[in-house]
Amino acid sequence: MQQPNILFITVDQMRADCLSILGNPVIETPNLDQLARGGALFRNAYTATPSCVPARAAIMTGKSQASHGRVGYEDCVPWDYEHTAAGELAKAGYHTQCVGKMHVYPARNLCGFHNIVLHDGYLHHNRYKDRNLVTESFDHCDDYLPWLRRRAGADADLTDLGLDCNASTVARPWHLPEALHPTNWVVTQSIDFLRRRDPRKPFFLWMSFVRPHPPFDPPQAYLDLYDGMDLPGPVVGEWAERDDEDLSGLNPVTARGRVPANRLKKARAAYYALITHIDHQLGRFFGAMDEYGVLNNTLIVFTSDHGELLGDHHLFRKALPYEGSAKVPLIVSDPGGFTGISRGSRVDEVVELRDLMPTLLHAAEAPIPPGVDGCSLLPLSRGLKVPWRDAIHGEHEYGALSTHYMTDGREKYIWFSQSGREQLFDLCADPGEITDLTGDDEYAGRLEHWRARLAAELEGREEGYSEGGRLIPGRTPKTVLDHLTGAGQIPAEG
Structure with missing residues (x-):
């Protein structure tokens, strides 16, 4: 069979419940809904490590967090993985291109792509002028800002609106023509790739x-x-x-607290608006694909790296394992029926971002390299009954609130590694995670089941979280494991 083109679409910080096809009562996502009607919609898709850097490591490498080594958020740790989705697809004959956010290090690391047109948003370690070599300064690594300045003026910047890049509680409208918005820019540059791509090769566009x-x-x-x-x-x-005695909710970049009601309402409205804006721009791109004659021989995968708590439980941003943060939208679609995806299907198996890399390689009929922990989603997308994992383990370093979690899509167990506090939720009866069942005697057996599962998962980990089938709280959490950085290794003699 001819290799399909592959369009991989990611958004950043989109909750799983922000699709109208899943019953969200207010949001409008007509193009994503159509994509789901033409493919498989995964209702239990998670990110094991809900922040940008570790989530993208799972996407690119197909590895679990214990394997790729990023178990929290840390910038400036080199990306030197031997096998990446783009690199393996390039070996398989694909013309590979990324447009938009990579969030790797160094920022212009190709990670196997033939080319990248880069905009990572506001990256602090590249923006801070007192700690960068010229080659790593923001002006040298970002492609959107020079493009914007040629059109909006030499002094235009990402900070002109006065909004911080992590401000989940404040909002205001874009101040320039819509065509100059970063969302439109990604689509504009992607349409240009359709014009410039090598027509003799299938393409992989992220x-x-x-x-x-x-x-x-x-x-x-x-x-x-x-x-x-x-x-x-x-x-x-x-x-x-x-309680919010220290008024942390008044901080625009708060991670928790009681935010003024009107401010929070405006922020939630703006968040939904950004998603609908992306949806309409995707419609623009799908139209361009049709014009270039590639829509009906392209596999399209849509997902997010993690969610946004958006005030759930008086919490904001990500990193914590609650549904708003850790559960992500995932659609595998095939508008032309080119790869045999079951149209309009719903998949309930619990899947994780590590499954995306082997899915893309499977679609391309490319070999899956050793060390990949994920599994191809194509069989599930085709409606086949195949052996599948019964649960996933996730985690994130987050200071005193560092957590590990396990879920099978029906229940979720959370363990706070510093305090030993536990939570247990029945996601079928309580998808909002309103009621913590740890104090309910009826669930004592389920609590012990999950506690033992997590202890087995963590046995032998370098942090010392588990020993003899028992969880041990209070060990020092890490953002990256030693095997990624070489820390703790004994130097070779001579």
Whole structure:
């Protein structure tokens, strides 16, 4: 069979429940809904490490966090993986291109792509002028900002709106023509790739959007769709902290706290608006694919690296294992029926971002390299019953709130590695994670089951979280494991 083109679309910080086809009562995602109708929609897709850097390592390498070594968020750790999705597809004869966010190090590391047109958003380690060599300064590694300055003026910058890149509680409309927005830019550059690609080869295009990650800056027309609407509020668990004595909710980049109601409502409206803006721009790109004659021989995969808590349980941003942060949208679609995806199917098996790399290679009929922990999603997408994992393990270094979690899509167990605190949720009866079942005697057996599963998962880990089938709290958490950096290795003699 002829190799299909592959379009891989990622957005940054999009919750799994922000698709109208999944019953969200307010959001409009018509193009993504159509994509799902033409393919498989995965209802239990998770990111094991819910922040940008480790999640993208799983996407690119097909490895679990214990294998790729990134178990928290840390910049400036080199990306030197032997096998990446783009590199293996290039070996298989694909013309490979990334447009948008990579979030690797060094920033212009190709990671196997033939070319990248880069915009990672506001990256602190590249923006800070007192700690960068010229070759790693933001002006040298970002492609969007020079493009913007040629059109909007030499002084234009990402910070002109006064919104921080991690501000999940404040919003205002985009101040320039919509065509200059970073979302439109990704699509504009991707359409140009369709023009410039090698027509003798199948293509692998990764369209990687920075939004709906903050800043929450949708074009005014999109903000108008939701601003003033009676939006449903965040879910708040019975276990959630109600007090905010230090007024942390007033901080625009807070990770927790009681945010003023009007500010939070505006932020939620802007977040939905950014998603609808991306959806409409994807419609623009699908139209261009049709014009270039490639829509019906292309496998399309859509997902996010992680979610956004958006006020759930008085929490914001990501890193924690609750559904708003750790569960992601995932669609595998085939508009032309080229790869045999079951149209309109719904898949309930629990899957993780590590499964994407082997899925892309399987579609390309390319060999899956050794060391890949993920499994191809194509059999599930085709409606086949195949052996599958019964649960996944996730984790994230987060200081005093560092966590490990396990879920099978029906229950979720959370262990706070520093305090030993546990939580257990019945996701079928309680998808909002309102009721913590750890104190319910009826669930004592389930709690012990998951505790033992996690202890077995962590046995032998360098942090010392588990020994003899028992979880050990209080060990020092890490953002990267020693095998990634070479730390703790004994130098060779001579």
